[in-house]
């Protein structure tokens with residue numbers, strides 16, 4: 185298979201971890217006889233520094249010309265502490281999601297057995313948890329109108345959804361549920377929000393076409409609690425952009441660490457793959473970030489965009505093997521980890537390559 189892959193490392197630890205996602209893809213090409221041609225582009229803080237624009241036209245053009253995109257992370261501390269900044273790194277990510285029509289963000293939460301002890305949740309609650317989140321990605325307060333009053337003392341973000349936006353992601357989530365345990369939980373705040381009442385109406389309609397799937401509707405506050413109380417009760421979770429952003433960070437604790445979670449953003453055409461973690465400037469450049477989320481994002485890319493199931497499986501197995509051998513980056517190490525098994529980004533990435 186011959187494909188073009190665009191690599192956008194982005195900011196902070198994005199640079200360090202994406203390097204390993206890419207190396208794993210190169211190894212897969214070699215091992216399975218594919219040709220992957222790589223290009224690279226700027227986005228986020230690094231793009232602002234170089235061009236003044238968090239998503240330069242050149243990056244968007246390269247994205248549109250690619251078959252799939254491997255992305256790192258976005259953000260810089262400078263902007264986090266300066267709410268008045270007009271140009272912000274995150275605008276780059278939001279714009280590319282919108283421009284590429286990436287309306288469905290899939291975030292699989294799966295715990296590798298070896299990491300049962302890495303989470304702050306009790307092992308007996310966690311064991312066997314396996315959730316697939318469908319987070320809507322191009323609507324909601326993220327993209328609704330933003331306003332600030334003239335005296336700048338009042339501000340608002342419009343939470344807005346149209347039926348077609350809910351319907352298209354609901355269909356994707358139900359299709360996935362049919363291939364899994366046929367259970368879907370739609371999360372909203374329909375007891376308070378009109379946009380959530382529309383969400384629920386549309387999901388109820390789509391549900392009629394999938395009678396085999398057991399549908400449950402849950403309020404976001406309750407879902408946040410149930411997720412920690414009994415994660416095994418969930419199979420597919422379908423939710424809006426903001427709720428999904430928050431719930432999936434929470435759910436990362438089910439997988440032991442944010443550093444383990446990969447995601448796929450799909451929609452119209454080109455798939456976009458990225459760890460769910462951020463740029464983590466506190467540890468950037470130190471060589472200690474966990475590369476596994478990027479490596480697992482590369483596996484999702486192969487499976488979802490290119491249909492290369494065997495290749496994706498080989499990556500997941502290599503990660504599993506690496507964990508079984510006891511290797512741990514700082515975020516997934518615990519007091520039982522021997523000091524000589526605690527490794528940095530490069531050593532961890534190299535172990536996965538070796539196992540591959």
Ligand code: IPM
Nearest residue numbers: 258259274277278429460462
């Ligand atoms: C995510 C991130 C982004 C989001 C930020 C960086 C804009 O938190 O992908 O979850 O809120 O969607």
Ligand code: MG
Nearest residue numbers: 429430433460
């Ligand atoms: Mg987030």
